[in-house]
Amino acid sequence: MKRRGLLKAALPLGATATALGAGPATAAGTAPSGAPVHRGRDRVDVHCHLIPDFYRRSLAAHGITEIGGVPVPAWSPSLAVGFMNRYGIQTQVVSVSEPGVTFLSSAEERVAMAQRLNTYTSRDLIHAPSPLLKGRFGGFAVLPLGATVDERDVSHAVDEAVRAVRDLKMDGVGIFSSYGGTYLGDPVFAPLMKALDDLGAMVFIHPVTPQGYPDLGLPPFLYEFTFDTTRALVNMLYQGVYRRYPRIRWLAAHAGGTLPYISYRTSLLTLTPVIAQQVGAAGLDDSSPHFRKLFYDTALSPAPQAMRSVRELAGTEHILFATDWPFTSALFPAAGDPAPQLDETFSHAERLAVERTNALAQFPALAARIGAGPA
Numbered sequence: 001m002k003r004r005g006l007l008k009a010a011l012p013l014g015a016t017a018t019a020l021g022a023g024p025a026t027a028a029g030t031a032p033s034g035a036p037v038h039r040g041r042d043r044v045d046v047h048c049h050l051i052p053d054f055y056r057r058s059l060a061a062h063g064i065t066e067i068g069g070v071p072v073p074a075w076s077p078s079l080a081v082g083f084m085n086r087y088g089i090q091t092q093v094v095s096v097s098e099p100g101v102t103f104l105s106s107a108e109e110r111v112a113m114a115q116r117l118n119t120y121t122s123r124d125l126i127h128a129p130s131p132l133l134k135g136r137f138g139g140f141a142v143l144p145l146g147a148t149v150d151e152r153d154v155s156h157a158v159d160e161a162v163r164a165v166r167d168l169k170m171d172g173v174g175i176f177s178s179y180g181g182t183y184l185g186d187p188v189f190a191p192l193m194k195a196l197d198d199l200g201a202m203v204f205i206h207p208v209t210p211q212g213y214p215d216l217g218l219p220p221f222l223y224e225f226t227f228d229t230t231r232a233l234v235n236m237l238y239q240g241v242y243r244r245y246p247r248i249r250w251l252a253a254h255a256g257g258t259l260p261y262i263s264y265r266t267s268l269l270t271l272t273p274v275i276a277q278q279v280g281a282a283g284l285d286d287s288s289p290h291f292r293k294l295f296y297d298t299a300l301s302p303a304p305q306a307m308r309s310v311r312e313l314a315g316t317e318h319i320l321f322a323t324d325w326p327f328t329s330a331l332f333p334a335a336g337d338p339a340p341q342l343d344e345t346f347s348h349a350e351r352l353a354v355e356r357t358n359a360l361a362q363f364p365a366l367a368a369r370i371g372a373g374p375a
Contacts (some may be wrong), residue, residue, distance in 0.1 A: 041336070042352075043089040044359035044366075047204070047253055047299040047322030050094040050139075051075040052120055057064065058113065062103045068209060069219020073326040077125065081136055083325055086335035090356075091370055093138035093363065094121060095174040098208045102147045102179065111156050116143035118160065122168035126369075135370040138363060140174035140204045141165070147180040149188050165199050171363050172202035172251075177232035182210045184232045185239025197245035202295075202362055204251045205232055220302040221327075229257030233294070234266045242290040249362060250294045251320065255301035260309040263291045295362065297322035298339060298354065307345040316346065320362070321355040 056072060059065070065072055080092060096117055101110040116142045125137035141164030143157040163172045173196060175184065182188065184205070196203055207225035229252055236242060242250075252259065259266070267288040296310045299322035310319055323338060332338060342351055359366040 015331045027184055041088050041090045043087070043285050043321055043355045044363075045084070045089050045092045045323050045325070046208075046251065046359055046363075047184045047297045048080075048092045048094055048325045049075070049097045049327060050080075050121060050125070051326070052117070054120075055096070055113070055117060059099075059103070060274060064099065064103060065318050067098050067327070068221035069239055070221060070327050073329055075302075075326050077128075077137075079135055079326070081132065083329075083332070084136060086141070087323075087332065087338040088336075089323075089338070091136055091138055091366065092325075093140065093206055093359075093366070094125065095140040096142040097206060098176065100142050100174075100176060101144055102176075104146070107144070107146065107152055107156060110144035110146055110153070111160070114142050114160050115163075117142050118164045118168055118170065122164070122170055126168075126170060138171040138366040138369075140172045140202075141168070141170045142174055143192075145176075145179050147166070148175050149179045149182045149186075151188065151191075154188060157192050161192065161195055161199065161201070165201060169365065171366050172204060173199075174204045174206060175230040176211060177205055177207045178230060183235040185235040185237075185241050187239075193241060193245045193248070197247045202251060204253070205229060206253050207232075207257065225271070226254055227256035227275075229253055230259045230262070230266075233259050233291070237266070237290055238269065242293070251362075252294055252296050253322075254297065254308050254324075255298045255306045256291075256294065259291060260296070260313045263288065263313050267291065292318075294318065295320055298342065299324035300328065302339040302341040304341065304344040307342065311345060316350050316353060317358055317361075320359050334337045 017241055051072060054073075058077075059072060080094075084090070084092060086198075101113045101117075104110045105111055118139075121137075121139040121141075125133065126139050128134060129138070141161060145153050145157050163175065177184070207228040209220040209224055209232070210228045213220065213224050213227075233250075233252060233256060268289050292314050294314060295318050296314060297320050298307065301307065301310075307319070321339070323332070325332070342354065346354055360372050371374050
């Protein structure tokens with residue numbers, strides 16, 4: 001990936017932290033009166049990452065020390081719990097970020113690493129016997145897909161998805177927006193989509209640095225991640241993935257990239273003016289109903305420019321709280337409210353739904369583990 005090291009010099013994150021949500025959301029006197037600064041520990045964070053030591057060592061052995069332009073951050077269960085405690089987060093649903101296991105050259109290595117990561121996540125985090133960790137973690141499984149996807153990789157991914165959800169009792173499956181330029185709507189993924197549909201899985205789409213992107217000298221996480229998420233979501237629409245596999249629940253990272261803002265434009269080929277007039281939908285359904293059914297997280301997107309667009313597209317009940325920690329560690333220097341800008345879009349009751357009850361409804365096994373029950 002290009003110019004990852006630029007972030008170290010160009011992004012000290014002083015002023016940037018405020019711009020992305022770590023500082024005050026509004027000027028004095030403009031926030032809703034009585035807005036709670038700290039509600040205790042009730043938030044559920046659906047987009048954050050784990051980096052076990054064995055995985056970090058494997059990345060380093062292959063020359064990977066930065067991800068998306070950000071140096072691989074420190075992580076441990078205790079650091080994660082400390083972060084959660086500071087920001088009123090009860091549970092993190094963790095996943096493996098880019099590059100997943102794509103950096104490993106053989107299918108056997110990818111399967112072994114994916115199995116090790118998922119077993120660790122299930123045994124040592126989700127179902128940890130330690131009272132300090134009990135109820136603090138959920139998890140999305142990582143799949144053993146490589147940079148060049150073939151039928152063998154997809155077959156292994158099917159096996160691991162089933163093992164992770166049924167045997168390891170994980171909360172869903174993580175998948176990348178693309179693999180070596182192959183997007184999720186590609187027919188090669190059909191057996192995997194069928195398996196995920198059979199499982200009724202929650203599938204978390206996380207972006208990656210796309211191939212051959214124009215290099216503007218900025219870290220790719222800044223905007224390329226959002227574009228690749230959008231490409232995946234639009235590609236799946238036109239490849240019929242949402243229609244053929246209706247039991248999959250899709251969670252799109254970072255407020256769906258740019259999709260909410262351009263959902264009307266990207267849906268134009270699905271509803272022509274002639275058909276719209278015939279079904280009486282002209283001027284009523286201004287974007288694909290499939291996009292309305294997706295779920296969207298708030299990671300790096302708590303500002304009203306993003307949240308109001310998502311809310312207009314999918315409704316408050318399809319928005320889930322997220323921090324993208326530990327890659328966003330520099331954006332959280334203090335404690336208290338981790339996303340004060342959400343007050344500019346949501347009422348207090350709506351924030352509780354976004355930050356807790358929406359997730360409990362979509363992750364009933366997690367809700368049961370923490371003794372909350374689904375919303």
